[in-house]
């Protein structure tokens with residue numbers, strides 16, 4: 001196994017201009033801090049809400065998907081995620097809205113925030129500042145201010161856990177502090193396994209990166225459990241490794257994507273499938289994964305990875321953490337700085353010319 005740069009922490013940090021590895025290392029503490037941020041903040045009064053809607057993009061929207069999956073068997077209200085300038089027609093004063101933007105300057109989220117206010121929805125903003133923080137504060141809305149200074153995708157604890165804390169304080173969840181503490185403790189164990197100081201021969205994240213080097217990651221999760229993790233992995237390979245990646249979920253992929261492994265052979269030979277598994281996967285989905293693995297592994301490389309941890313959140317984040325590290329190691333193997341996303345910066349600058 002030629003791991004080169006992966007086993008040289010100094011080389012890894014020399015590549016990393018934005019401290020992405022440090023931010024990943026700090027995720028357990030970030031999760032605990034994120035819980036405490038809601039503290040005594042004044043929150044909207046519980047009303048006759050009919051749905052919860054999270055509006056955001058990228059790393060800020062993934063927190064909404066985490067909430068959607070996590071809340072599905074706990075809340076009597078549906079959680080919907082909105083990644084757009086506009087809001088669905090049903091949003092009104094009976095909707096509880098989280099407007100989430102780490103920078104506070106994502107134009108789609110600012111526009112959706114305005115729409116939510118116009119429709120009379122109760123809004124809680126989660127942000128490190130920016131225009132969203134200013135607007136929401138000026139409107140007298142609750143603003144949960146999270147610490148700034150890292151990339152939004154590295155702030156997944158800050159962008160998700162405050163929603164859980166708000167919902168606990170409003171009486172929708174209970175026992176979540178222990179859940180978050182369990183999550184933090186488990187992530188502390190995992191960083192010792194996946195972090196830069198742990199050699200490749202004992203480090204699953206580095207081993208995965210070696211499998212994925214020069215290949216196209218295709219990440220498969222399961223509906224209702226790891227679906228959000230699959231999407232997160234895809235985004236992390238895109239933004240950290242600056243590489244294409246694709247995701248899908250069982251059982252849906254058994255009805256279309258699984259047929260697509262006959263040709264073209266040269267492309268199939270460069271695909272590496274990751275199947276994300278969790279104890280809570282439906283038993284039929286587990287069987288589908290086993291049969292599918294036997295079918296597709298003749299055509300493409302494949303690794304199965306398993307969620308670990310004492311609680312549901314710990315399990316979800318155990319896989320997120322593995323993908324975060326693996327994607328940064330893939331970047332390192334290609335000599336790429338995991339931090340800057342110049343393509344997105346360019347896009348935003350071009351858009352700004354037409355304001």
Ligand SMILES: O=P(O)(O)OC[C@H]1O[C@H](O)[C@H](O)[C@@H](O)[C@@H]1O
Pocket residue numbers: 057058059060100101102103104105106109152153239341344
């Ligand atoms: O959380 P926000 O500041 O609104 O950012 C939303 C998204 O914006 C950009 O596109 C970044 O590159 C993403 O990483 C980020 O998740």
